[in-house]
Amino acid sequence: MRPREWRTDGAVELNVAEWDGSGPTAAVVHGLACRWQHVAPLAAGLSGTRRVLAPDLPGHGRSARTPHRYTVSAMAQATNALLDQLDQSEQPVVLVGHSLGGWLVLRMASIRPAAVRAVVVVDSALFPDELSPSTLQAHVAPLGKARPSMERMLASVDPGVLAALHCGRLTDGYDPHRVLPALEAPVLFVQADPDHGGHLTDADARRAAELLPHAEFVRIDGGGHNLPLAKSGALLAAIRPFLARAEPSMASAARPSAARRISERCTVSYLR
Numbered sequence: 001m002r003p004r005e006w007r008t009d010g011a012v013e014l015n016v017a018e019w020d021g022s023g024p025t026a027a028v029v030h031g032l033a034c035r036w037q038h039v040a041p042l043a044a045g046l047s048g049t050r051r052v053l054a055p056d057l058p059g060h061g062r063s064a065r066t067p068h069r070y071t072v073s074a075m076a077q078a079t080n081a082l083l084d085q086l087d088q089s090e091q092p093v094v095l096v097g098h099s100l101g102g103w104l105v106l107r108m109a110s111i112r113p114a115a116v117r118a119v120v121v122v123d124s125a126l127f128p129d130e131l132s133p134s135t136l137q138a139h140v141a142p143l144g145k146a147r148p149s150m151e152r153m154l155a156s157v158d159p160g161v162l163a164a165l166h167c168g169r170l171t172d173g174y175d176p177h178r179v180l181p182a183l184e185a186p187v188l189f190v191q192a193d194p195d196h197g198g199h200l201t202d203a204d205a206r207r208a209a210e211l212l213p214h215a216e217f218v219r220i221d222g223g224g225h226n227l228p229l230a231k232s233g234a235l236l237a238a239i240r241p242f243l244a245r246a247e248p249s250m251a252s253a254a255r256p257s258a259a260r261r262i263s264e265r266c267t268v269s270y271l272r
Contacts, residue, residue, distance in 0.1 A: 003043070003054070005062075008085060012078040014055045015062035019047035024094060024117060024247060027082055028054045030228075031099030032165065033157045035061030039098060041232035046239070050094070053082055057104070059158035070164035072100075073173025076107040083108075083115050092117040092185075094243060098228050099124055099199065103174040110182040118185050118246035120239055123192040123225050125199040126180075126208050128171045180211040187215040188242040190235065196224040216242060 003017040017036040028043040030036060036043070036054040043054045056063040058078050059070050066074065083093060092115050097105035102124025109116040164170040191205055192198030205217050218238045223231040 003040070003052075008055075008081050010078075010081045010084075012058055012066055012081070013064045014058070014078060014081065016056075016082065017043070017054045019043055019052040019054075021047045021049055021051040023050040025051045025053065025086060025091070026094035026096060027079070027105075028052060029079065029095070029097040029101030029104050030054070030057065030060070031097075031101050032170075033060070033154055033161065035156060037061075039096075039101075039228045042096070042098075042228045042235060042239075045232060045236040046094075046096070046243075055079060055082060057101070059161040061156050065158045065160070067158075067160050070158070070161045071169055071172035072103050072107055076104045076111075076173065079104055080108055080112065083112065091115050094118045094120070094246070096120040096122065096239070097124065098122040099225065100170075102126075103128070103171070106176075106179050106183070107174055109185055109187075110179045113182075113184040116185045118243060119183065119187045120190065120242065121187065122190045122227055122235065123198055123200050124189075126176050126189075126204050128174065176208070177211065180208060183212060183215075186242070186246045187212060188239065189215060189217045190227065190238050191217065191219040192223050192225050192227055193219065193221050196222060197226075198223070199225050218242075 003019045005015060005017050008014045008016060015036070017040070026043075026046050028039045028046065030038045035056045039054055043052045046052050057075050058064060058066045066078075083091065086093070094117050095105035095109055097103070097120070099122070102121035105119055106121060109119045161170070189200065189205065189208060191200040194201055209215060209217065220227060220231060220234050220238060223234055227235045
């Protein structure tokens with residue numbers, strides 16, 4: 001099912017893809033130097049039983065350019081405009097973020113806890129202060145070589161976004177030591193395989209568990225950082241049981257076994 005696209009009102013116009021659904025609303029947020037198409041398989045897989053919104057972040061895709069405001073704080077504020085435009089009956093919402101999008105949804109959930117039903121963070125480096133800009137840029141550089149669609153995504157990114165990354169300003173507003181303990185909604189962290197380029201390390205997962213003891217952690221063995229496109233089936237198999245427990249009115253599901261085989265020849269392993 002192809003989504004429809006529309007634009008938000010407000011100080012920063014966002015281009016948004018929407019999949020229809022009859023249940024609670026979910027917002028799916030892409031990563032650095034991408035656009036909504038990068039998370040489309042994930043968004044489509046979550047639709048049907050819920051309405052799904054996938055915005056282009058500021059400076060990405062068809063959304064507005066906001067020079068000198070490419071920070072987690074400013075992008076989260078702009079993305080929160082989506083929540084402001086929802087009817088009260090559509091809240092609270094589910095937030096799903098990949099990579100940079102994970103930082104955003106954590107920030108959004110920490111400042112608007114009553115508006116958030118559940119949070120899913122997909123392979124975000126949870127402690128970015130330990131990542132050098134050159135490390136992150138090394139991830140961005142090969143994207144355009146992967147497929148023509150990824151090259152088009154990179155071409156649609158404001159150079160100011162990568163400039164903010166290079167100077168270290170991009171992470172302003174995301175402090176995991178403040179954000180994680182402030183979360184009230186159920187949280188699932190999905191970890192890609194560190195041996196295949198995953199950004200969330202085992203050590204950082206353990207550190208996050210100390211800051212957020214009620215969180216759940218899942219690792220997709222054999223899957224690299226690009227889970228929303230490359231391993232969308234495995235990713236959905238990891239997320240759906242968590243959302244079933246977080247949304248008791250939607251469905252009931254038992255906790256999966258410690259490790260089980262799922263689609264695309266990956267295993268999902270619960271770390272805790």
